[in-house]
Amino acid sequence: xxLLSRLALRAERCLVxxxxxxxxxxxxxxxxxxxxxxxxxxxxxKFKSAVFLVTGLPGQEDVHLWISVPFCLMYAISILxxxxxxxxxxxxxxxxxxxxxxxxxxxxxxxxxSIATIPTILSIYLFNSREIxxxxxxxxxxxxxxxxxxxxxxxxxxxxxxxxxIREPLRYASILTFPRTAKMGLAFVLRGVAVILPLPxxxxxFQYCRTNVLSHSYCLHQxxxxxxxxxxxxxxxxxxxxxxxxxxxxxxxxxxxxxMIIKTVLSVVSHTECLRALNTCVxxxxxxxxxxxxxxxxxxxxxxxxxxxxxxxxxxxxxxLLVPPLMNPIVYSVKSKHLRMRIIRALVK
Numbered sequence: 034x035x036l037l038s039r040l041a042l043r044a045e046r047c048l049v050x051x052x053x054x055x056x057x058x059x060x061x062x063x064x065x066x067x068x069x070x071x072x073x074x075x076x077x078x079k080f081k082s083a084v085f086l087v088t089g090l091p092g093q094e095d096v097h098l099w100i101s102v103p104f105c106l107m108y109a110i111s112i113l114x115x116x117x118x119x120x121x122x123x124x125x126x127x128x129x130x131x132x133x134x135x136x137x138x139x140x141x142x143x144x145x146x147s148i149a150t151i152p153t154i155l156s157i158y159l160f161n162s163r164e165i166x167x168x169x170x171x172x173x174x175x176x177x178x179x180x181x182x183x184x185x186x187x188x189x190x191x192x193x194x195x196x197x198x199i200r201e202p203l204r205y206a207s208i209l210t211f212p213r214t215a216k217m218g219l220a221f222v223l224r225g226v227a228v229i230l231p232l233p234x235x236x237x238x239f240q241y242c243r244t245n246v247l248s249h250s251y252c253l254h255q256x257x258x259x260x261x262x263x264x265x266x267x268x269x270x271x272x273x274x275x276x277x278x279x280x281x282x283x284x285x286x287x288x289x290x291x292x293m294i295i296k297t298v299l300s301v302v303s304h305t306e307c308l309r310a311l312n313t314c315v316x317x318x319x320x321x322x323x324x325x326x327x328x329x330x331x332x333x334x335x336x337x338x339x340x341x342x343x344x345x346x347x348x349x350x351x352x353x354l355l356v357p358p359l360m361n362p363i364v365y366s367v368k369s370k371h372l373r374m375r376i377i378r379a380l381v382k
Contacts (some may be wrong), residue, residue, distance in 0.1 A: 101158035114362030143358035171233035186221030316368035
């Protein structure tokens with residue numbers, strides 16, 4: 034009897050436990066739902082909390098401090114060189130000509146491009162700070178792409194200036210007046226801003242739930258859009274459209290302008306005059322090559338070179354953004370005798 038009572042008591046306790054625990058498990062399953070509903074929010078990175086990780090030179094983390102030295106020098110020289118160009122053109126009334134006005138606009142663009150990119154690069158190599166928020170990333174890519182479009186437009190305006198000076202030297206001052214020059218510059222600036230402005234707004238509509246490590250030390254549209262887990266066909270098509278409308282069209286017009294310049298120069302009888310005319314285009318031609326060569330190479334790698342070396346992409350990215358602001362003041366100061374003499378005179382004083 035004692036054994037039967039113990040078994041009955043144990044059965045009653047098990048029954049009580051079952052009735053107590055079963056409703057809890059049932060309610061928990063109703064509240065929590067299936068496992069997929071628990072894991073999906075974790076796999077979906079929210080817009081406001083997501084960040085991107087920019088990248089330095091992979092595998093060179095031990096020498097990041099030494100790598101920062103040339104970047105600091107490039108930053109300082111770019112800021113100083115373009116600031117000197119602006120100061121000389123502004124203070125010297127003899128330089129208030131279309132050629133030097135376009136050059137000062139190019140210097141402003143290079144200054145803004147350096148300020149928009151190099152601080153992010155230095156933060157990686159000096160402080161190992163790789164995180165960048167989505168809003169900051171969108172703002173940076175807007176400034177980078179719009180400033181590159183503006184620089185491409187200014188190079189087109191500068192070759193147009195050289196074409197008019199060589200083709201119509203007597204009518205040069207009446208064709209390129211100061212108001213007309215300012216209007217052309219403003220129109221191309223507005224074109225660059227208007228074409229690039231939709232890009233960050235299109236990117237804000239996406240959810241970012243994939244690997245958020247960028248292959249460059251700054252944000253580019255063609256990279257950020259690949260991090261989205263949405264359909265990016267609109268961004269890809271619009272990005273290609275903007276490239277063709279701005280840099281593609283500008284480069285084609287620059288090429289045609291040089292064809293017409295060469296045709297005009299070859300019609301000159303005097304060999305000395307022919308060389309003198311071509312010499313005025315050397316600095317601009319160097320600026321065009323410095324700007325378009327790495328830019329075209331980087332664009333081709335991003336779209337078609339999926340198996341290319343990551344270091345090659347990073348180096349081309351650095352060259353395309355850092356070399357033109359660094360070299361443009363040097364090239365124009367060396368090749369333009371008038372500007373070089375004004376700089377030397379200002380330094381001597």
